[in-house]
Structures are given as C-alpha cells and as structure tokens.
Amino acid sequence: MRAVFHSSYGGPEVLEVGEQPDPVVGPDSVLVRVKAAGVNPVDFKIGAGYLQGAFPSFLPTIAGWDAAGVVEAVGPAVHDLAPGDEVLGYLRKDFVRDGCYAELVAGNERHWALKPPALSWEVAGALPLxxxxxxxxxxxxxxxxxxxxxxxxxxxxxxxxxxxxxxxxxxxxxxxxxxxxxxxxxxxxxxxxxxxxxxxxxxxxxxxxxxxxxxxxxxxxxxxxxxxxxxxxxxxxxxxxxxxxxxxxxxxCFVKPDAAQLAQLAALVADGAVRVEVQEAFPLERAADAWKAQMDGHVRGKLVLTV
The missing domain is CATH 3.40.50.720 (NAD(P)-binding Rossmann-like Domain)
Incomplete structure (x- = not known):
C-alpha cells in the first residue's frame, strides 16, 4: 500500500511517500480503505520523537491517528461492522508505528464508528481525535x-x-x-x-x-x-x-478511543449542532506541506489529507 512514513525523527523533511506492507487484520480488528486522514499537532510531535517516552515506538512509522474510509475486511470476531460500511475512527494504539496516513489502516473495532451519510470524507476524517x-x-x-x-x-x-x-x-x-x-x-x-x-x-x-x-x-x-x-x-x-x-x-486529559462518544459526535455534526471547519485538504503526497501549515500555529479549525 502507499503511505506517508518516516524512518528517522525530525521535521516535515523526514516524511517519505512510498510502499509499506498492508496492515494485518487480527481477530477483532477492522481493515479500512482510507478516504481522508486528520492532521493534528501530535503527528509532527511524534515525528520529532517527543512521544518515545510515552509509547513504545518503532521505525519506520506511518503517521496519523484518525481517519475515515470504507471497511475492506473484518476479523472473525467482529460482528457490528462489515465490508462496505463507511466509518470514522480514532486509531491511537498502545504503540507508535502503524498510522492513518495510508491507503489502508487496521484498528480494533472499538476504534471505529459508523459515518453518517451527511458527513463528507474530509469532515469525517477531521473529527475523531x-x-x-x-x-x-x-x-x-x-x-x-x-x-x-x-x-x-x-x-x-x-x-x-x-x-x-x-x-x-x-x-x-x-x-x-x-x-x-x-x-x-x-x-x-x-x-x-x-x-x-x-x-x-x-x-x-x-x-x-x-x-x-x-x-x-x-x-x-x-x-x-x-x-x-x-x-x-x-x-x-x-x-x-x-x-x-x-x-x-x-x-x-489525554484523549482515549471511544466508539460510542465518536458516534455521538458524528451525530451532532450530522444534525448541524456542530460544524467541523476544514481549513484545507491536502493530497496524501503533500503531507509535509500539511505539517508545515500545522506547525505554523495559525490553522483555523482542521487540516486533512485526502487519499
């Protein structure tokens, strides 16, 4: 699969775009074909190595902790999601390596909530974290x-x-x-x-x-x-x-994955009670430019990557 990753720690200049192995689908995990991935300050902080003391970290690291896309496959213990479902998720794991700046991402079923049809891919990818x-x-x-x-x-x-x-x-x-x-x-x-x-x-x-x-x-x-x-x-x-x-x-407060809360948030957006301001959507290949914009500190609302 195509992904954005870094094999060393640093700023936007360490990001590469290339092939990485497809994710493994475990018994209770969900494989999703990514349509949009959120860009967050934690992404470039991970890239700089700041979270090495908080999580086991492995290189090369695919960046990104939230995404929206279409379910490609599910493990045999997953009963509430199926291939073809449109979902959004916060994919923080207990280690740092397999992120969301990629064509495919796998996460436990607890990471994912169904995407309401009213949400665009960019909004859904920007919302979770x-x-x-x-x-x-x-x-x-x-x-x-x-x-x-x-x-x-x-x-x-x-x-x-x-x-x-x-x-x-x-x-x-x-x-x-x-x-x-x-x-x-x-x-x-x-x-x-x-x-x-x-x-x-x-x-x-x-x-x-x-x-x-x-x-x-x-x-x-x-x-x-x-x-x-x-x-x-x-x-x-x-x-x-x-x-x-x-x-x-x-x-x-350090944000925790919570599928029920994520569904609640998605419903608020779908109902118009909350709007997600997406300042700019970058193609996956321009992840480094998205990082530069995020690091500038003047983003209004959110940045996303489209896949």
Missing amino acids: AGLTALQSLEAVRAGSGDTVLVHAASGGVGHLAVQIARARGARVIGTASERNHDFVRSLGAEPVLYGDGLVDAVRALAPEGVDAAVDYIGGDAIRQSAELAKDPARTASNVDPQAVAKVGGLY
Whole structure:
C-alpha cells in the first residue's frame, strides 16, 4: 500500500511517500480503505520523537491517528461492522508505528464508528481525535447547562469543536483567539477575548465572578490563567502539560478511543449542532506541506489529507 512514513525523527523533511506492507487484520480488528486522514499537532510531535517516552515506538512509522474510509475486511470476531460500511475512527494504539496516513489502516473495532451519510470524507476524517479531545475534556470539568466555560485556543482544531459542544450542552462560552479570528469565534457561539497578558482582565470584564470551568489546548500561561479565573481550579483541564496543570490543581486529559462518544459526535455534526471547519485538504503526497501549515500555529479549525 502507499503511505506517508518516516524512518528517522525530525521535521516535515523526514516524511517519505512510498510502499509499506498492508496492515494485518487480527481477530477483532477492522481493515479500512482510507478516504481522508486528520492532521493534528501530535503527528509532527511524534515525528520529532517527543512521544518515545510515552509509547513504545518503532521505525519506520506511518503517521496519523484518525481517519475515515470504507471497511475492506473484518476479523472473525467482529460482528457490528462489515465490508462496505463507511466509518470514522480514532486509531491511537498502545504503540507508535502503524498510522492513518495510508491507503489502508487496521484498528480494533472499538476504534471505529459508523459515518453518517451527511458527513463528507474530509469532515469525517477531521473529527475523531479533535472531537473526542474536546468532548472528553469538557466532561472532565463537568461543563454543562448554565455554566460559563473558558475555552483556550477557541479557533483551533480542538477548540472550535469544544466551543460548539459546550454551547450544545447549554453553557455560555468565552473563547480565546487572535483578533483576526474573533468573528469566527463569534460565529461558533462564543464571546471572543484576545489571548496574552491581558486575558484575565478581559475575561473578568465579561464574567466578573470568574468562570465555572476552563479547558486549555495551548499550554503555557493559559494553564495558570485558567486556575486564576476558575471558581474551582479542580474544574480546569489541559491536554498539553500534565505537570503544569496538576500544579494548579487541574486535570490532564489525554484523549482515549471511544466508539460510542465518536458516534455521538458524528451525530451532532450530522444534525448541524456542530460544524467541523476544514481549513484545507491536502493530497496524501503533500503531507509535509500539511505539517508545515500545522506547525505554523495559525490553522483555523482542521487540516486533512485526502487519499
């Protein structure tokens, strides 16, 4: 099969496009012919070798942790999916090697949910990792109806989904973003504020008593600012720096595969309650350009690869 992989660690320059062995279909796994694969910051961090201490890692590594496509084959113990089904999935495994930037990918049946017909391939490929990260972090801080929730990096891949999911749950949302993205954040249903040194004062101007919960997808000062603004720092979460968020009394969230939650997210998108902003779709052969765009740090919504 054709795939994007790296045989050494580094930046976009280490990515190669070429042939790799087809995935093995285990007893409870599902083989999918990929139509679109999500591009996420964790992808280039894996490429740089940052996760070697967190997961057993093997080279060459095929990049990518989420995808959408058509079921090609299933193992004998799989009963709820069949060849021809259209699916989307978050394919994080217990090791780093066999990712989604490829024509074929295999994952346990727990990784996959059926794709609603209303979702395009690009939207379905962009949703799993970012959507599950947003949903699970909001659940960790118990964001719900009547809450005021602060979302850091509200125009980014995870943040723009978190804004909409929180709004769908009945929360008021304040979202941090650069000034050029404020109209976009407003269109999602949030009240935008400029990130940086004046953030705490800007949020307090909108919510004088502070916020009920805060979720962070950027790290750095945002973690401290969340704790300063939250009525209860235990209702703050970050997916960036486990030590820093623990130090202020908050929670570290590392996204987990969950087929039921993924189906829930897909239904929200299909029903129009949540929209997935895809800034650009790159062909598989231009994965290095997608990484460069992601590393630039100014992506509005998501990037995807099409296969």
